[in-house]
């Protein structure tokens with residue numbers, strides 16, 4: 001229950017959205033001694049969905065926020081990443097992700113259930129007296145008064161703070177007020193995800209490795225999580241048959257049609273899975289300006305991206321520490337802090353947004369384009385491939 005009269009409210013920063021981005025922002029602000037209130041529309045703080053790849057750049061954030069130990073207890077650290085041709089079942093390239101990778105980037109590559117990561121952040125927020133967490137608090141509108149921001153919730157309550165961070169995801173209400181660029185762009189790709197107990201995998205597909213099969217207009221990813229007890233399976237393909245939402249059943253018949261021509265090992269494995277969830281992939285073109293006065297955006301609200309680089313949540317967490325740094329160094333001027341934060345972040349996140357689209361084309365290439373991809377990657381050493389990713393992970 002939000003009380004308008006609480007003395008902390010007028011001084012704290014309001015964060016709309018209690019996903020990975022919103023909670024990380026609250027933690028990063030608290031670390032700088034800045035109070036915040038997280039407004040989450042759902043009746044509980046929780047994550048839906050499946051697995052999440054966590055790059056070394058996100059582990060750097062965990063380190064800064066003091067949650068590395070809790071993350072390490074839940075993350076799985078794969079030994080390698082293998083790219084396979086889905087039609088021929090031929091290995092294209094294999095990259096070791098062990099000690100050499102850690103030494104190069106200073107931090108590991110991890111695999112987690114997104115609910116586990118969210119829970120670690122939530123537990124850390126609950127230990128912070130500077131953070132107030134509110135559920136059933138859906139922002140429907142807000143007003144920048146010049147001295148602060150008043151948020152109106154769906155139940156009619158008003159909550160006031162010194163500034164507002166829209167961390168409310170792909171369909172951000174805050175974005176619609178300050179950017180107003182309509183719904184996010186449909187990629188034309190849909191994604192089916194499943195979590196399968198490891199015991200249901202064929203023996204020769206069980207390993208502590210990330211495997212990616214690429215084929216014409218589709219790809220499939222398989223990797224272990226929760227200490228190898230489960231496998232995260234993701235199949236993405238081009239389609240205009242979909243239902244909007246995270247947790248819909250979609251049309252698994254279409255999924256089965258799309259894998260029918262693949263290598264029999266991959267095909268039979270996919271065919272055997274019954275419990276799929278479908279997700280419609282959307283992103284936006286990058287923008288330069290996502291702040292207005294005392295209001296800014298963060299994470300998917302600011303720069304939604306396709307998942308091909310597995311960086312959306314990682315970018316949201318990077319945003320959070322950048323935003324907290326800037327708020328701390330412009331203590332009396334949230335508007336200036338938000339402009340400085342956006343300036344620090346927009347080119348990097350734009351590059352990830354655009355490169356993620358490009359990777360989608362590369363993964364889903366067919367014919368000569370696919371041959372070119374395979375040939376190009378086969379001639380590279382793992383060290384050369386890592387260097388091409390260094391701009392993201394460093």
Ligand SMILES: Cc1cc2nc3c(=O)[nH]c(=O)nc-3n(C[C@H](O)[C@H](O)[C@H](O)COP(=O)(O)OP(=O)(O)OC[C@H]3O[C@@H](n4cnc5c(N)ncnc54)[C@H](O)[C@@H]3O)c2cc1C
Pocket residue numbers: 016017018019020021022039040041042051052053054137138139140167168169170171172173191279281298299300301307310311312313314315316
């Ligand atoms: C298939 C797929 C795979 C992915 N894999 C990876 C990966 O491996 N690695 C990676 O880093 N990223 C990955 N991502 C991207 C990642 O999921 C997102 O970038 C990340 O979740 C964004 O976090 P966020 O906090 O900005 O937004 P969200 O996670 O969307 O959180 C927004 C929160 O705001 C709340 N909210 C929304 N509207 C309101 C409102 N009006 N009032 C109050 N609360 C509101 C929501 O309920 C939600 O809790 C993937 C995405 C997809 C689709």
